Amino acid sequence: MRELSLNILDIAQNSVRAEAKNIEIALLEDENGWLTFRITDNGKGMDAETVRRVSDPFYTTRTTRRVGLGLPFLRMGAEMTGGSFSIRSKPREEGEGHGTVVTAVFNMKHIDAVPLGDMVSTVCVLLQGQPDIDWLFIHSTPAGEVRLDAAELRSILGEEVSLGETEVINWIRDYLDEQYSSLNP
Numbered sequence: 001m002r003e004l005s006l007n008i009l010d011i012a013q014n015s016v017r018a019e020a021k022n023i024e025i026a027l028l029e030d031e032n033g034w035l036t037f038r039i040t041d042n043g044k045g046m047d048a049e050t051v052r053r054v055s056d057p058f059y060t061t062r063t064t065r066r067v068g069l070g071l072p073f074l075r076m077g078a079e080m081t082g083g084s085f086s087i088r089s090k091p092r093e094e095g096e097g098h099g100t101v102v103t104a105v106f107n108m109k110h111i112d113a114v115p116l117g118d119m120v121s122t123v124c125v126l127l128q129g130q131p132d133i134d135w136l137f138i139h140s141t142p143a144g145e146v147r148l149d150a151a152e153l154r155s156i157l158g159e160e161v162s163l164g165e166t167e168v169i170n171w172i173r174d175y176l177d178e179q180y181s182s183l184n185p
């Protein structure tokens with residue numbers, strides 16, 4: 001993938017497909033150029049066998065089941081920079097606390113690192129497509145933090161306004177753009 005944000009979009013869409021009600025997208029950047037990206041959902045989760053299969057593209061070639069490339073691509077992208085990748089998941093059948101956490105660490109200073117890309121558009125696309133999910137987006141950098149809490153926004157706007165409405169999305173875009181531009185001193 002040419003931009004990390006497209007990868008993030010794909011992983012977040014996995015959480016949507018897993019019927020998650022809460023999805024947190026967290027980006028943490030440190031002053032040395034390491035970027036940790038973590039998506040946490042409370043969707044239906046996966047059993048241990050599926051977790052093994054989806055993170056290893058070579059393993060999947062032995063099965064007839066179609067397995068996508070979102071997770072293997074993310075893993076490859078992270079590992080190519082000297083970073084790491086992990087998935088933790090608990091299937092719904094096992095009861096409370098089910099869901100999935102995907103974590104990838106990138107060395108953004110590595111020659112093979114791709115740029116982060118347009119996170120504001122990524123967040124807007126996700127919100128517009130799934131306005132009823134409680135999205136939490138946090139991008140923490142040494143220069144400050146960008147944050148959007150869909151549940152909080154919904155409680156301010158009232159239940160009759162959908163977060164997917166064009167005016168609301170435009171407002172969210174401006175709100176995020178403003179936060180990003182106030183990061184750079």
Ligand SMILES: Nc1ncnc2c1ncn2[C@@H]1O[C@H](COP(=O)(O)OP(=O)(O)OP(=O)(O)O)[C@@H](O)[C@H]1O
Nearest residue numbers: 014015018043045046054067068069070071072100
């Ligand atoms: N957050 C999640 N919760 C539950 N299952 C997941 C989650 N993420 C991935 N999976 C399972 O892992 C599989 C592989 O995911 P991956 O993103 O690699 O490919 P895909 O979504 O199937 O296809 P593609 O991303 O190429 O369109 C999914 O089909 C799904 O079964």
Ligand SMILES: [Mg+2]
Nearest residue numbers: 010014068070
């Ligand atoms: Mg996918």
